[in-house]
Amino acid sequence: MSESKNQDNGDVKALKVAAPRFCQDCGLSLVMLDTWCTSRACPDCGKEVYFIRPGEDGGIKVEAGEKFHVPQLTMSLDPTAGMQFTRYxxxxxxxxxxxxxxxxxxxxxxRHYKDTERRLDADLNGLDCISHCDLETAEGVEEAVKILQSNGLIEHQFNLLRSGLLREAYTAVEEGDAPRAALAAHQANVFKEYSLLEHHHLKEILWLGYRCYQDMVKNEGLTENAAKEQKLMNGVVKKLREYGDEFLYALSHDGREIGPRVSVSGVAEKSLKALIEHELQHREQERAEIHAKEELKIKKMANSIKLWGFLFTLANALILAQYKDWLG
Incomplete structure (x- = not known):
């Protein structure tokens, strides 16, 4: 540690010497990287060093005796975290x-189960809403699960259950109870998958990715003119809903040109006629559904009237019977 004297007041201050970031023997990082990485003991100095070994098909290759380190999921999938993936x-x-x-x-x-449990618990202990819960007791865990569920923190709820099951799994392993360990490990893995699927960024990526892929497949092979026509047709559908049934029926059956009469250009007459017929069928279906609901409502009212009539008759009969008994 080096020292320097303050020129103003003569005080002696110790200058902190920054800890080395890289191993002097192998040159690898002594500090965990802020992305997916592996680590092992340096063969020369014995300190843990961190590095990335690219896999053949992308990702990271982990060899025997090495540890694999995963940062928080949001660091990888959050678009604002500054990280961008390639396809592989x-x-x-x-x-x-x-x-x-x-x-x-x-x-x-x-060791892996214990490390994962500690990581999950550290994340859970940072939540203010369950900071008063004793997660070492069944009652505390049960209370925490209810609080997390009521607050919509489903990902954390699954992680809490996973943490408890990981402890059950490694405890059973240490006690030599293989069936109990296997069951707990399986259940812990189920909750891991549940928690991943509840992660906000992953859910959005899956949904938006599906929508993009759906649009890509639907539009695959469309010519530029066909794509424009499809876009125009979406606007035509909204416009047709403003017209009455009689006008739409006339457009569909009088044999005259449709486009000029609805102020639409760029869409084939055949397509316009198909849209009109579809709109008329949709309206007819809606009317049929409304009619069916009204019929059901009337039947329920009729059954209700019959029931009340029966109950009224029964009540009168009981009153009459009581009156006869009273008269002797």
Whole structure:
């Protein structure tokens, strides 16, 4: 530690020497990276070093004896986090996300479960809404689950249940109870998948990705003119809904040109006629559904009247019977 003397007041201050960020022997980082990475002990100095070994098909390759480190999910999927995936990078990410690291021994499995439990608990302990709950007791966990559920924190709720099951799993392993360990591990993995599917960014990516893919498939092979016509047709549908049934029927059956009469250009007459016929069928179907609902309502009212009539008759009969008994 070096020292310097303050020229103004003569005080002696210790200058903090920054801890080295890289191993002097192998040159790898001594600080965990802010992205997916692996780590192992440096063969020379023995300190844990962090690095990335690209896989053949994207992602990160993890070899025996190495640890795989995953940052918080939002660091990878949040568009504002400054990270952008390539196609193969995203595939590798999802593979690592759902499959986790390769476990080659019982001791490594227990260590992995304990590390995951600590990571989940650290995240849960940061939630103010359950800070008063004792997560080491069944009552505390039950209360925390209800609070998380009522607050809509479903991802955290699943992580809480997963944490408890991981402890059950590694405890059973340490006690030599294989069936109990297998069941707890399976249940913990189920809650892991549930929590992933509840993650805000992943849910949005899946939904928006599906919509984009759907649009791409629908529009695949469309010519520029066909795409323009499809866009115009969406506007025509809204316009047709403003016209009455008689006018639409005339447009569809009088054999005259339709476009000029509805102020539409750029859409084929055949397409316009099909849209009009579809609108008329839709309206007829709506009327039939309304009529069916009205009939059902009338039947219910009739049954209700019959029921009340029966009850009224029954009540009169009972009163009359009581009156006769009273008269002797």
């Amino acid at each position: 990078g995203l595939q590798g990410f999802l593979k690592q996300l759902f499959l986790e690291q390769k476990i080659s021994s019982e001791a490594e499995l227990v």
